[in-house]
Amino acid sequence: MGPKILFEAEFYRFMMEDGVFHLTYIDGPITLAIAKKIVLKRLELTNNESVPLLIDGVSLKSIDKEARNFLSSADGIKGVTAAALLSNSPFTKYMANFFLKISANNSKIPARVFNNQKEAVEWLQTFKK
Secondary structure, eight states: OOOEEEEEOSSEEEEEETTEEEEEEOSOOBOHHHHHHHHHHHHHHTTTOOEEEEEEOTTOOOBOHHHHHHHTSTTTTTTEEEEEEEOOSHHHHHHHHHHHHHHHHHOSSOEEEESOHHHHHHHHHTTOO
């Protein structure tokens, strides 16, 4: 059985599969206002419980600096036990490097970049509560 779609908006979709929460960016740009909506909706859908998060940014076109800063802040990662970012393009690789730099600098949550979804999900499963 595949992931169950929990919510879909213009620029993003949330799904859940085997205890791993999936955030798929559909397009862009992702602004600070949209980033805040994404976090609020994730917390609502997970009932404020902590979950491992798979971020699929393959289709993401752009994301504002303010949105990136927010998403990497304590408020932005609230309720995330670990995060994996799928990357297969120059833009998502740029975002992945930024993501890892923030994670490493702040050491708030374990984070890794993958180009294979199956491997990313297997790694995230080790962070399920």
